[in-house]
Amino acid sequence: MGIPQLRRHLEPYAERAILDPSNVVLDGPALAYHVLGLCTRTARKTSPLEQPSYELLGRTAIAWLKRIQSCGxxxxxxxxxxxxxxxxxPERIQRLIKSSRDLxxxxxxxxxxxxxTSSRHAAGDADVDLFPSAWPAERKAQPPAPPFLVPAIIDALRSSPEFGHLVKLVPGEADGFCARHVRQHGGLVLTSDSxxxxxxxGQxxxxxxxxxxxxxxxxxxLWxxxxxxxxxxxxxxxxPEAGLRSLAFEVSRDPHLTLQQAVERCKAGQATSATEDEYSDFVDLYLSPEVASKLEADHVLLLDPRISEIVLRSLKTKGIATTSPGNKTISKRDDDDALxxxxxxxxxxxxxxxxxxxSxxxxxxxxxxxxxxxxxDVISMSEMRRLQSMSSGTNLAVPKLTEIDGLGDALLARLYEIEAGLSDPNLIWVTLAIYEDIAMTIDRGRxxxxxxxxxxxxxxGEIDPCSWEFLHLLAQTQATYYSLRMLFQVLKFAAHHTGTLSTPLSKLVRYLARLPSLPDFxxxxxxxxxxxxxxxxxxxxSLQTLCADYGDAMLLIRSVQEPQNDNKSKKRKRRAPPGGTTKPRSGNPFDLLAGVGD
Structure with a gap:
């Protein structure tokens, strides 16, 4: 995440030279965003239609790694x-707020x-320069990065014979593990994080x-x-025993300091005397990393980072010891129940x-x-989505353990019901996303x-891929796909951790194994x-079968099937009272899965 100005201050002291053959470790998230930068360097950055595919991103990551290995x-x-x-x-929340404001x-x-898409650039087809000499800047507002960038890169690397065994999804922050690896074995860390x-x-x-x-x-x-x-x-x-920590501390407290001023404060011992507690807390961040349970570390490799985080945090709240900075064992805190x-x-x-x-x-x-x-019991879960200010997120109620099998059965039945009406089973997931949108709208009654x-x-024939309606529906569909992926990974981990799953959940996890990979989202x-x-x-x-009780939805589905009758549908819609004839539904958030009130 970086300390502002630190890298700029230290640039004159970097050793500019050919990179001799040596061992290197990669900061994985930094690699993912670097690859994104390579793939979008010549694209129209203001257009989401020119964002690279996950297939191109994964292929470029592997090509880049092969290239640096061929260079020693x-x-x-x-x-x-x-x-x-x-x-x-706090830093993650601030980043989320910034992303929300940028959107x-x-x-x-x-x-x-x-x-x-600009006429001069075919989206996703451009040759990628792995080591460009220039990085064109873009001052106009841009869309957010592809939402599943990091897990897509991980999946691509895992599938690579050369690099799959080198991927380490660690139960802590990657920075600390990169540093520990180099400290113990020597070499260089390749990163974008100061x-x-x-x-x-190490020395x-x-x-x-x-x-x-x-x-x-x-x-x-390479140079x-x-x-x-x-x-x-x-x-x-x-x-040397303090390393650059005292200097970084001074710069983090006052980014406007010159390097000479920061060095003088370090030599005077101001960091350790005037603000001893603050300095101690800062130093703790860069000692041995806080980690979750090491017992599950190997199986965590099968999870996406954000999913593994919530899984490991659940294990942590179970009372499994964690390691804090300084290798001190810490016990469960009062706020550990807040997931x-x-x-x-x-x-x-x-x-x-x-x-x-x-979804x-x-x-x-x-x-x-x-x-x-x-x-x-997990009473509730706070989801961090878009945020406008410091917040605890969107609070979701969580079903009880006794309800899980019934909800799993209901979801599986819905998927089978959708599939029964399809000639192409690949459309199951997007059809579910359409149904979820219809159900959400009906739930609200407006x-x-x-x-x-x-x-x-x-x-x-009037669809516009550049419209916000199209993009929002796409985002909802991506959310449906990823929510199913999350459920699948959690079920797989639960089966590993507990040794078994109930019959309904076992059937569900087998069905969800058919989910497409991220490049096919x-x-x-x-x-x-x-x-x-x-x-x-x-x-x-299939949608007509699922929405048989919802009059307005049925009319709209028919208008999609018979677009020539669209004008008549509009007239009927104008004559309908506000809210139409939508049948009220239960306010229970799990009715969508369980079918209550249908």
Whole structure:
């Protein structure tokens, strides 16, 4: 996450040279975002339609790693964090608030629709320069990064024969594990995070920033500035035992200090005397990392980072000891019962309800399964979606353990019911997403389902992939897919941890094994075609079966099937009273799965 100005201050003290053959470890999240930067360097950054596919991102990550190995660097490990310490929560919240505000700015910049694909660039087809000499800046408002970037990179690396065994999804923050690896074995950390400069990297360990690496095509060697903390401390006449921690502390407290001023404060001992407690807390962040249960670390490799975090936090609240900075064992805290899920940030319309809302019942079932890991009830879960200010997130009730099997049966029955009407089973998941949107709208008793409006546009040949309606429905569909992926991974982990699953949940996990991989999730470039295929694949008949009791929804579904009657449908809609003839539904949030009130 980085300390502002620290890297800039230390740039003159970096050793600029050819990277000799050596062992390197990768900061996994930094690698993922570096690859994203490589793939979007020449794209139209204001358009989500020009964001690279997950397939291209994964392929580029592997190509980049192969290239640095061919130039003499030996990749020893690629660390991804799966359990961020509580001390990072305020910073994560601030990042989420910034992302939310940036999304609002993006929507305000393009209220009538986002920019499309430029004629000079075929989205996703451009050659990727692995070591560019320049990084063009973009000052205009941009969409958020692809929501599943990091897990997509992890999946691609896991499937690679060369690098799969090097992926380490660690039960803590990746920075600390990268530093510990280099401290114990020597070598370099490749990262984009200046925090790595503050860790103890041993006598020979160093840091290289990913964007600084250049390739010499003639000699097939790599060149980059190397930041060796021990050497930098010696040149600055700082005590080697403190490393750069005291300097980083001074810079973090006052980013406006010059390097000379910060060094003078370090030498005067101001950091350790005037603010001893504050300095001690700062130093603790860069000692041995706080980790969750090591007992489950191997199986955590099968989880996405954000999913593994909530799973490991559930294990932590069970009373399993954790290791804090300084290798001290800490016990369960009073706030450990407050579980939070930081959901991937979607490109949805900020003027509408969060795209995560329609699929919440699936995630509530996943959270309910966590109780089997925890050994006690989970009363509620706070989901971190879009945030405008410091907040505890969106609170979701969690079903009791006794309700889990019934909810699992209900979801499986719904999936079978959808599949029965389809000629293409690949449409199961998107049909479920459409149904969830319809059900959410009916639950609220106002308005028309967004999904049916967009489907009607597709049927009449008027669909606009740049419209916010299209993008919001896409985000809701992505949320449905990922919620099912979350449920699948939690069920798999629960089976491993407890040794068994009930019969209903075992059947459900087998069905969910059919979920598509992240590269096959709907995207801004593929979703319009998927919506067209729904009409031909029998999805509308399945939706009619599911929505048989909802008069207004049935009329809208028929208007999608018969777009030539659209004008008559509009007249009927104008004559209908506000709210139409929608049948009221129970306020129970689990009725969507259990079918209560249908």
């Amino acid at each position: 660097l030996l990749v020893s490990a690629i660390y991804f964090d799966s359990f961020l310490p509580a001390s990072k929560r 609002i700015k993006y929507h305000s910049a393009y209220p009538a629709g986002v920019p499309g 925090d790595l400069l503050v860790y103890d990297l 020979t360990g160093g840091v290289v920033f990913l964007a600084d690496i250049a390739a010499d095509e003639e000699t097939q060697r 980059a500035p190397q930041y060796i903390p021990v050497h930098i401390c010696k040149r600055l006449s700082l005590k 939070e899920m930081f959901l991937p940030f979607l490109l949805d319309c900020p003027a509408r309800t969060s795209a995560w809302e329609a 919440k019942a699936t995630r509530q079932l996943a959270y309910a399964v966590l109780q089997s890991l925890r050994g006690s 308005g028309s389902p967004l999904s049916l409006g967009v489907l009607r546009q597709a049927a009449s 709907p995207s801004a470039r593929t979703f319009a075609q998927t919506l067209l295929e729904l009409r031909e694949g029998g999805a509308l008949s």
